Amino acid sequence: MTTYNQLAGYRVNYLSTDPTLNSGNEGQVWYNSTTGKLRALVQIKSWAAGGNMGTARGFLGGAGTQTEGLGFGGYAAGNKNNTEEYNGSSWTAGGNLATARYSLGGCGIQTAGLAFGGYTTANSNATEEYDGSAWTAGGNLGTARYALAGGAGTQTAGLAIGGDQTRANLTEEYDGSAWTAGGNLNTLFPYAVGCGTQTAGLKIGGQTTATTEEYNGTSWAAGGNLGTARYQLGGTGLQTAALAFGGRIPTRVANTEQYDGAAWSNTANMATARGVLGGAGTLQAGLGFGGGTSDTTYVANTEEFTSSINVTTAAAWASGGNLATARRNIGGAGTQTAGLGFGGGDASNTSLYSATEEYNGSAWTAGGNMGTARTALSGCGIQTSGLAFGGYTTTNVTNTEEYDGSAWTSGGSLGTARRTVGGAGIQTAGLAFGGFTTTYVANTEEYDGSAWTAGGSLATARSGLGNAGIQTAGLGFGGYTGTNSNATEEYDGTSWTGGGNLNTARSGLSGAGTQTLALGFGGYTTGVTGATEEYNGTSWTTSTAMTTARRVLGGVGTQTAGLGFGGYIDGTGVLSATEEFTGAVTAAAASILTTS
Numbered sequence: 001m002t003t004y005n006q007l008a009g010y011r012v013n014y015l016s017t018d019p020t021l022n023s024g025n026e027g028q029v030w031y032n033s034t035t036g037k038l039r040a041l042v043q044i045k046s047w048a049a050g051g052n053m054g055t056a057r058g059f060l061g062g063a064g065t066q067t068e069g070l071g072f073g074g075y076a077a078g079n080k081n082n083t084e085e086y087n088g089s090s091w092t093a094g095g096n097l098a099t100a101r102y103s104l105g106g107c108g109i110q111t112a113g114l115a116f117g118g119y120t121t122a123n124s125n126a127t128e129e130y131d132g133s134a135w136t137a138g139g140n141l142g143t144a145r146y147a148l149a150g151g152a153g154t155q156t157a158g159l160a161i162g163g164d165q166t167r168a169n170l171t172e173e174y175d176g177s178a179w180t181a182g183g184n185l186n187t188l189f190p191y192a193v194g195c196g197t198q199t200a201g202l203k204i205g206g207q208t209t210a211t212t213e214e215y216n217g218t219s220w221a222a223g224g225n226l227g228t229a230r231y232q233l234g235g236t237g238l239q240t241a242a243l244a245f246g247g248r249i250p251t252r253v254a255n256t257e258q259y260d261g262a263a264w265s266n267t268a269n270m271a272t273a274r275g276v277l278g279g280a281g282t283l284q285a286g287l288g289f290g291g292g293t294s295d296t297t298y299v300a301n302t303e304e305f306t307s308s309i310n311v312t313t314a315a316a317w318a319s320g321g322n323l324a325t326a327r328r329n330i331g332g333a334g335t336q337t338a339g340l341g342f343g344g345g346d347a348s349n350t351s352l353y354s355a356t357e358e359y360n361g362s363a364w365t366a367g368g369n370m371g372t373a374r375t376a377l378s379g380c381g382i383q384t385s386g387l388a389f390g391g392y393t394t395t396n397v398t399n400t401e402e403y404d405g406s407a408w409t410s411g412g413s414l415g416t417a418r419r420t421v422g423g424a425g426i427q428t429a430g431l432a433f434g435g436f437t438t439t440y441v442a443n444t445e446e447y448d449g450s451a452w453t454a455g456g457s458l459a460t461a462r463s464g465l466g467n468a469g470i471q472t473a474g475l476g477f478g479g480y481t482g483t484n485s486n487a488t489e490e491y492d493g494t495s496w497t498g499g500g501n502l503n504t505a506r507s508g509l510s511g512a513g514t515q516t517l518a519l520g521f522g523g524y525t526t527g528v529t530g531a532t533e534e535y536n537g538t539s540w541t542t543s544t545a546m547t548t549a550r551r552v553l554g555g556v557g558t559q560t561a562g563l564g565f566g567g568y569i570d571g572t573g574v575l576s577a578t579e580e581f582t583g584a585v586t587a588a589a590a591s592i593l594t595t596s
Contacts, residue, residue: 012029015031015032016032034559044303044307045268050088050304052091052302054092054263054302055084056290057074057076059104060074060276061108061118061150062150063110063113066282066285067285070106070130070280071086073101076311078100079100082097083095083096086110087585090500090539092539094132095135099124103164106278107159111132113129113155114130115128116158117141117145122475126140126141134164139179143167147285149161149162149192149194149203149354150195152198155174157176157197158174159215159290160172160179161203166186170184170185179342183215186212187206189208189231190207191235195242196215200239201239202214205233208231210226210230212224225264225319227255231247231275232276233247233275234291236279239283241284242258242369243256244257244264252274258283272295272301275291287303289301292378309468315534315543316544317544318582319577320359320361321578323357327574328347330552331554333379333381333383333388334518335558336580338361339565340357340359340379340556343374343388345375345574352374352375352392368403369502370401372399372401374392374397375392376392376420380423381430387400389401390402391421396436398416399526400414405420410430412447415453419463421463422465422476424468428447429446430484431454432447433464433467442460444457451507456491457496458489462479463507464480465478465479471491471493473514473515473516474490474592475488475499475535477502477520477540478507478509486501488501488535499537499538500535501540509522509524510551514559517535517537519562519581520540521564522555523551528549529549532546543583548569548575550575550577552568559583560583561580561582563581564578565579
């Protein structure tokens with residue numbers, strides 16, 4: 001019988017524990033004597049959702065990488081000149097193209113992109129160069145055309161491949177200022193896709209074919225055929241390591257295939273079947289964005305392709321131990337495994353609570369009662385050194401109390417009595433901002449462990465906002481101004497400045513984490529929501545929603561280990577339910593081959 005040693009030239013290691021796994025271990029096989037299983041490290045390939053584009057569209061150009069992508073031009077109810085830049089989680093607006101157009105080609109990187117050809121009201125030969133903020137005119141294509149296979153290469157060594165029906169075999173090469181004719185493709189198939197470099201380009205598919213052609217800087221030669229013939233597809237990568245995804249056959253498909261320089265093989269499909277989409281990145285880290293799911297429906301969806309030995313465990317909420325006292329508008333402090341919940345009210349906020357509960361990561365136990373029972377208060381700090389301030393009894397209050405892990409004592413009063421106030425920081429360096437008096441307020445106050453002093457005001461007066469961070473790096477987001485808000489503001493210890501907006505405008509939400517790694521969850525839109533978003537210091541991305549939608553809940557912890565508890569569901573009442581958030585985790589994974 002042939003042995004693994006004879007086949008691979010290696011012996012199967014006999015180990016009592018799995019080895020430390022990294023990219024150098026791919027293909028390694030070993031026997032775990034403790035579990036009695038033969039194991040191997042294999043490559044994992046998958047698509048995952050990224051942040052949506054600001055403008056849904058198809059027939060757009062693409063360039064860059066998965067973490068520094070560029071999308072430009074396109075079509076949706078008219079020609080587009082929009083440019084958007086991707087940072088690995090969200091898109092932001094860049095400088096507009098001078099010529100609005102669709103079915104154009106693109107190549108390069110985010111700070112040195114190239115756009116060429118396309119269709120306005122006629123075929124275009126326009127070329128534009130992007131410097132990371134603005135487009136300027138480059139040398140015109142020799143032949144005006146649309147339906148390009150996209151492009152390959154860089155801003156100073158670009159390749160324009162294919163075109164519409166009568167120009168689908170044309171190739172031109174760009175040197176940073178002018179285009180010159182290259183070798184013609186061997187086939188006439190419009191709406192193909194291209195990738196690679198100027199001297200090692202790749203043309204994939206077309207209307208309707210499975211053919212692939214490879215460019216050597218002078219001429220094209222046949223490569224391996226796609227498994228699924230299609231056109232209007234996306235593609236990225238190199239001549240010897242390419243990715244083709246989506247497209248039409250003529251139905252829209254989600255099919256994804258990878259190329260090794262000789263043959264295509266099927267891999268993980270996209271979540272959304274679509275054509276005329278943009279592409280960027282590499283085989284190992286690809287990006288697909290925009291596109292059309294029908295002739296008239298264009299989408300903003302972004303998907304990220306990963307081909308590695310790593311497995312990403314999705315972010316998730318899981319049930320924790322229930323509060324002893326169900327309540328709404330509860331204050332919070334601490335972490336997921338050492339949390340503190342205090343105060344709050346019943347469904348109508350007529351019965352108010354002074355009860356304090358401490359969380360150990362699985363269950364709540366009673367702590368010392370507050371001196372003043374109240375609802376709609378805020379808090380900060382840790383379980384053994386907490387701070388509670390503001391709120392409502394029969395009127396708005398200024399009361400501040402400090403917790404030492406067993407009992408509360410009075411601290412210095414707030415300058416402005418208010419409820420539904422935001423809070424951040426620690427017991428000796430607290431931050432109170434926004435809230436409601438007889439109207440929505442923007443006031444900020446800073447606590448030094450004994451007294452509150454005025455800080456810089458929020459730009460947007462509001463109550464019921466989410467909060468995170470510390471006194472010198474605070475974060476306030478969402479809230480209510482008379483309507484629900486999606487505004488985010490960042491505090492530097494002196495003043496507030498605007499941050500990236502929440503994707504879902506809402507009030508009565510909660511938050512956790514820091515100014516640059518925050519978590520926002522729950523709240524109220526036109527009804528209660530469990531929507532969860534993560535902030536990276538610039539923008540918010542949508543994450544896994546809470547199991548139980550609710551508003552005016554308590555929240556503490558970090559972006560990767562958050563805690564949400566209590567809250568209110570309209571028509572149902574107050575909650576005692578607790579949920580624990582675990583952020584996405586990426587780790588190398590071993591696959592079980594056989595069991596002894």
